[in-house]
Amino acid sequence: xxxxxxxxxxxxxxxxxxxxxxxxxxxxxxxxxxxxxxxxxxxxxxxxxxxxxxxxxxxxxxxx
Amino acid sequence: xxxxxxxxxxxxxxxxxxxxxxxxxxxxxxxxxxxxxxxxxxxxxxxxxxxxxxxxxxxxxxxxxxxxxxxxxxxxxxxxxxxxxxxxxxxxxxxxxxxxxxxxxxxxxxxxxxxxxxxxxxxxxxxxxxxxxxxxxxxxxxxxxxxxxxxxxxxxxxxxxxxxxxxxxxxxxxxxxxxxxxxxxxxxxxxxxxxxxxxxxxxxxxxxxxxxxxxxxxxxxxxxxxxxxxxxxxxxxxxxxxxxxxxxxxxxxxxxxxxxxxxxxxxxxxxxxxxxxxxxxxxxxxxxxxxxxxxxxxxxxxxxxxxxxxxxxxxxxxxxxxxxxxxxxxxxxxxxxxxxxxxxxxxxxxxxxxxxxxxxxxxxxxxxxxxxxxxxxxxxxxxxxxxxxxxxxxxxxxxxxxxxxxxxxxxxxxxxxxxxxxxxxxxxxxxxxxxxxxxxxxxxxxxxxxxxxxxxxxxxxxxxx
Numbered sequence: 326x327x328x329x330x331x332x333x334x335x336x337x338x339x340x341x342x343x344x345x346x347x348x349x350x351x352x353x354x355x356x357x358x359x360x361x362x363x364x365x366x367x368x369x370x371x372x373x374x375x376x377x378x379x380x381x382x383x384x385x386x387x388x389x
Numbered sequence: 390x391x392x393x394x395x396x397x398x399x400x401x402x403x404x405x406x407x408x409x410x411x412x413x414x415x416x417x418x419x420x421x422x423x424x425x426x427x428x429x430x431x432x433x434x435x436x437x438x439x440x441x442x443x444x445x446x447x448x449x450x451x452x453x454x455x456x457x458x459x460x461x462x463x464x465x466x467x468x469x470x471x472x473x474x475x476x477x478x479x480x481x482x483x484x485x486x487x488x489x490x491x492x493x494x495x496x497x498x499x500x501x502x503x504x505x506x507x508x509x510x511x512x513x514x515x516x517x518x519x520x521x522x523x524x525x526x527x528x529x530x531x532x533x534x535x536x537x538x539x540x541x542x543x544x545x546x547x548x549x550x551x552x553x554x555x556x557x558x559x560x561x562x563x564x565x566x567x568x569x570x571x572x573x574x575x576x577x578x579x580x581x582x583x584x585x586x587x588x589x590x591x592x593x594x595x596x597x598x599x600x601x602x603x604x605x606x607x608x609x610x611x612x613x614x615x616x617x618x619x620x621x622x623x624x625x626x627x628x629x630x631x632x633x634x635x636x637x638x639x640x641x642x643x644x645x646x647x648x649x650x651x652x653x654x655x656x657x658x659x660x661x662x663x664x665x666x667x668x669x670x671x672x673x674x675x676x677x678x679x680x681x682x683x684x685x686x687x688x689x690x691x692x693x694x695x696x697x698x699x700x701x702x703x704x705x706x707x708x709x710x711x712x713x714x715x716x717x718x719x720x721x722x723x724x725x726x727x728x729x730x731x732x733x734x735x736x737x738x739x740x741x742x743x744x745x746x747x748x749x750x751x752x753x754x755x756x757x758x759x760x761x762x763x764x765x766x767x768x769x770x771x772x773x774x775x776x777x778x779x780x781x782x783x784x785x786x787x788x789x790x791x792x793x794x795x796x797x798x799x800x801x802x803x804x805x806x807x808x809x810x811x812x813x814x815x816x817x818x819x820x821x822x823x824x825x826x827x828x829x830x831x832x833x834x835x836x837x838x839x840x841x842x843x844x845x846x847x848x849x850x851x852x853x854x
Contacts, residue, residue, distance in 0.1 A: 363697075
């Protein structure tokens with residue numbers, strides 16, 4: 326189960342500008358593994374040329 | 390009027406034939422609001438005087454010139470993240486309790502132009518995410534089939550109000566299933582159209598690249614009538630598609646003979662195994678489509694978990710960006726559930742987001758290939774009947790994956806329709822997804838299913854009480 330160390334956790338909160346209570350921190354940290362698993366899941370073997378679909382359009386191929 | 394609640398299509402025919410008065414229809418809806426909404430909490434703001442004025446104006450215009458279309462004089466509701474000129478739009482949030490927009494959202498404008506009668510603003514999860522929340526200015530909506538149960542969200546009020554006949558149709562929004570989920574658990578029809586088909590201008594964002602606006606109503610036919618008024622290019626929405634708008638009711642009644650429908654069995658049998666009742670409903674739906682002459686095929690795509698991971702990372706990041714300022718300065722003013730979702734933004738790096746968007750392109754190509762030669766695909770909308778409202782897990786995001794996110798990730802149109810009732814007496818549903826901009830075919834299939842089954846004849850028991 327992936328975890329995050331104190332330093333990295335505090336860095337991410339500071340970078341995000343989030344000021345959390347200790348209770349909120351504990352809760353957020355408890356679901357870190359869930360996000361880490363999602364981040365792992367979207368990483369598939371793909372070359373550096375694979376372009377993100379930040380802009381896309383439907384083509385005639387969609388309609389076949 | 391008394392007794393049965395008409396569909397939009399039925400009411401439109403009666404109004405056109407001058408056998409039903411829009412004022413009478415509106416009063417009947419308002420009567421049900423007064424009788425039931427204290428328990429359902431489907432509305433956060435009623436516009437009763439405006440509704441009666443609009444109904445009287447519709448009646449006068451119809452009497453003089455006939456109806457301008459099938460929505461003329463039809464009572465509707467708008468989810469409370471949809472801007473309404475001069476009418477409070479709170480997004481169910483402490484941040485916007487005093488917000489009174491000075492212009493209508495595009496969808497509100499279009500429905501008003503079609504002659505609808507606004508009954509009020511319907512309950513939503515705060516900014517259309519998280520929920521049910523009990524720490525907001527207004528309570529969450531409850532399921533009219535059993536008020537101890539959840540409606541799903543975030544278009545919870547519209548789902549409850551349509552099912553209970555407080556309105557005949559309404560607007561929902563859908564970033565990961567927020568139209569189809571409440572439609573399923575409340576036993577109505579709800580369509581998330583193709584991304585870009587309905588303008589999002591004037592609607593509070595949840596996650597811009599996944600957000601869709603769409604109709605919710607008792608039947609697929611009613612959704613088609615509403616979609617006709619809603620669809621169309623709008624330069625105010627940067628993602629708005631510029632395409633010709635077809636007739637969404639033209640194919641209704643044509644049946645499904647010769648159509649090809651794929652079933653994504655692994656979504657609801659392996660990736661997230663649904664309840665026995667939901668499985669029986671899906672099996673019966675497959676048999677119904679076969680009996681009606683459709684060709685059913687098996688389809689395989691990546692597991693649901695892949696779609697959810699992709700959609701969730703995108704959604705978490707875009708939402709965190711939209712609400713960054715308030716999260717940094719007033720985090721404590723969000724509901725506990727939305728606050729927790731926003732906090733997740735700290736965990737998703739820029740690289741994670743881009744990898745998710747790259748994955749999105751792959752998944753969409755995969756669905757496109759899987760649907761080649763098919764007219765639609767079928768799977769579950771929800772895993773089971775509605776859970777009790779106090780038993781909805783806060784971190785459902787990390788539980789079994791939902792069935793609706795794949796079609797937000799792909800931007801493909803998808804509709805939920807009622808497929809029966811479970812052992813607890815609450816509705817079950819199937820989800821049908823079509824190809825981009827092929828809503829006429831999708832609605833045709835959903836309509837054929839509804840007309841071949843008896844599930845549209847049953848309304849929540851509290852209406853008879």
